[in-house]
Amino acid sequence: MKAFDPKQRHTTSGQITIALYRIAQAIEYAFRQRSKEVHLSPAQIQALLFLKNARTHAHTITGLANRLGVTLATSSDVVDALEHKRLVERAPLPDDQRVVTLTLTPQGERQAEELENVLDEIEIAVDSLPDAEKTALLHATQAIVRRLQSAGYVRVYEMCWGCQFFRRNAHPDNPQAPHHCAFMDAPLPEADTYRECPDFVPAEIERG
Amino acid sequence: MKAFDPKQRHTTSGQITIALYRIAQAIEYAFRQRSKEVHLSPAQIQALLFLKNARTHAHTITGLANRLGVTLATSSDVVDALEHKRLVERAPLPDDQRVVTLTLTPQGERQAEELENVLDEIEIAVDSLPDAEKTALLHATQAIVRRLQSAGYVRVYEMCWGCQFFRRNAHPDNPQAPHHCAFMDAPLPEADTYRECPDFVPAEIERG
DNA sequence: TTTCATTACTTAGGATTCCTAACTATTTGG
DNA sequence: CCAAATAGTTAGGAATCCTAAGTAATGAAA
Numbered sequence: 001m002k003a004f005d006p007k008q009r010h011t012t013s014g015q016i017t018i019a020l021y022r023i024a025q026a027i028e029y030a031f032r033q034r035s036k037e038v039h040l041s042p043a044q045i046q047a048l049l050f051l052k053n054a055r056t057h058a059h060t061i062t063g064l065a066n067r068l069g070v071t072l073a074t075s076s077d078v079v080d081a082l083e084h085k086r087l088v089e090r091a092p093l094p095d096d097q098r099v100v101t102l103t104l105t106p107q108g109e110r111q112a113e114e115l116e117n118v119l120d121e122i123e124i125a126v127d128s129l130p131d132a133e134k135t136a137l138l139h140a141t142q143a144i145v146r147r148l149q150s151a152g153y154v155r156v157y158e159m160c161w162g163c164q165f166f167r168r169n170a171h172p173d174n175p176q177a178p179h180h181c182a183f184m185d186a187p188l189p190e191a192d193t194y195r196e197c198p199d200f201v202p203a204e205i206e207r208g
Numbered sequence: 209m210k211a212f213d214p215k216q217r218h219t220t221s222g223q224i225t226i227a228l229y230r231i232a233q234a235i236e237y238a239f240r241q242r243s244k245e246v247h248l249s250p251a252q253i254q255a256l257l258f259l260k261n262a263r264t265h266a267h268t269i270t271g272l273a274n275r276l277g278v279t280l281a282t283s284s285d286v287v288d289a290l291e292h293k294r295l296v297e298r299a300p301l302p303d304d305q306r307v308v309t310l311t312l313t314p315q316g317e318r319q320a321e322e323l324e325n326v327l328d329e330i331e332i333a334v335d336s337l338p339d340a341e342k343t344a345l346l347h348a349t350q351a352i353v354r355r356l357q358s359a360g361y362v363r364v365y366e367m368c369w370g371c372q373f374f375r376r377n378a379h380p381d382n383p384q385a386p387h388h389c390a391f392m393d394a395p396l397p398e399a400d401t402y403r404e405c406p407d408f409v410p411a412e413i414e415r416g
Numbered sequence: 417t418t419t420c421a422t423t424a425c426t427t428a429g430g431a432t433t434c435c436t437a438a439c440t441a442t443t444t445g446g
Numbered sequence: 447c448c449a450a451a452t453a454g455t456t457a458g459g460a461a462t463c464c465t466a467a468g469t470a471a472t473g474a475a476a
Contacts, residue, residue, distance in 0.1 A: 023362075
């Protein structure tokens with residue numbers, strides 16, 4: 001496969017890949033633009049958003065490294081910068097003195113909230129599609145994300161998949177909500193299962 | 209809009225935006241991984257791919273800057289690095305001594321070719337979708353790219369749209385190929401119009 | 417044709433990202 | 447209790463990315 005070679009770009013998958021690449025460029029660009037206004041780097045913005053939205057137990061150097069897809073050293077660098085700007089604070093975890101917990105300061109909190117719309121321009125572009133296309137697009141992109149996640153290319157925090165309380169396909173005859181959340185004890189629509197969940201608890205690792 | 213706030217992530221557009229964000233992360237990750245193997249930075253890889261696949265007249269510092277979505281200074285930096293590695297050469301354009309043309313050295317050419325599959329992992333994920341979904345996905349992502357392009361978030365080189373030879377919707381009754389290419393004098397399927405075209409010539413700028 | 421604005425790029429300086437490698441400290445597992 | 451594993455930090459280095467301040471070369475107008 002050579003998605004970048006226009007002469008070989010006859011396959012649908014190749015063309016889609018290039019389109020996704022371009023969207024990725026636009027997303028980077030959006031972060032960089034916002035970056036300039038706020039005097040925060042793209043990595044710092046993403047770190048703040050992570051700390052605001054992910055479960056507390058993930059608020060560590062390692063958690064951030066996973067989320068950003070970088071090494072521990074880089075994660076530590078980013079936190080250094082944010083700590084310097086008094087947006088984040090480090091503290092050892094009482095239970096395990098090796099792990100450093102990260103907390104947003106009040107200013108950090110405010111800053112993070114202000115940044116949650118970084119991708120508005122993307123969302124606007126998406127929103128301009130007809131509803132039917134949006135439904136299809138949601139389904140397809142989420143399927144891609146799932147694949148990429150299992151290939152180790154992204155870390156998706158807080159999805160129901162992988163949650164201890166998630167019962168996959170517990171209602172096979174309910175197309176509206178085929179899954180089940182044992183925490184809320186309620187049927188779960190497909191679309192909900194890919195969102196960050198406040199009640200998420202990691203499932204036990206399967207044993208061979 | 210606050211696509212990053214899970215509590216507000218009830219809209220389809222918001223969820224799609226997050227999925228696209230995650231795919232973007234995976235794409236960056238793919239570049240970074242490859243980066244390590246090849247001793248080339250992600251920006252350098254993209255520059256090589258640009259030089260291999262874009263029209264020659266775009267092979268300048270400015271052309272690269274537009275393509276990467278960075279400033280001229282950054283574009284110059286990247287070329288410095290590539291020149292150092294003997295993958296690219298600078299030369300003044302005879303017609304206009306201000307502009308610097310960029311050419312791949314033979315090694316640069318080889319290197320670029322080797323890199324064209326950087327996004328294989330993404331393409332594999334895309335390819336795992338059923339055909340019907342792929343068609344829908346192609347359509348939707350290209351529509352998004354077009355929007356983002358007109359908002360100035362990405363620069364797409366070499367598409368028929370904006371080409372001097374492109375006749376939009378010249379065959380409204382031919383759903384298979386509604387457009388027309390005046391260079392090839394042939395009907396043009398929608399899908400073809402978003403590809404890099406070897407015969408692309410920029411259209412005249414419209415006058416108010 | 418002289419001059420002024422524009423265009424294409426470069427340079428300098430600075431914050432940050434991102435990595436690898438080596439190291440410290442803590443916890444866990446025989 | 448000690449070795450191995452885990453969580454982070456530090457150092458060192460290449461590169462990205464920016465702004466601001468140049469330098470040529472070109473173009474347009476007076």
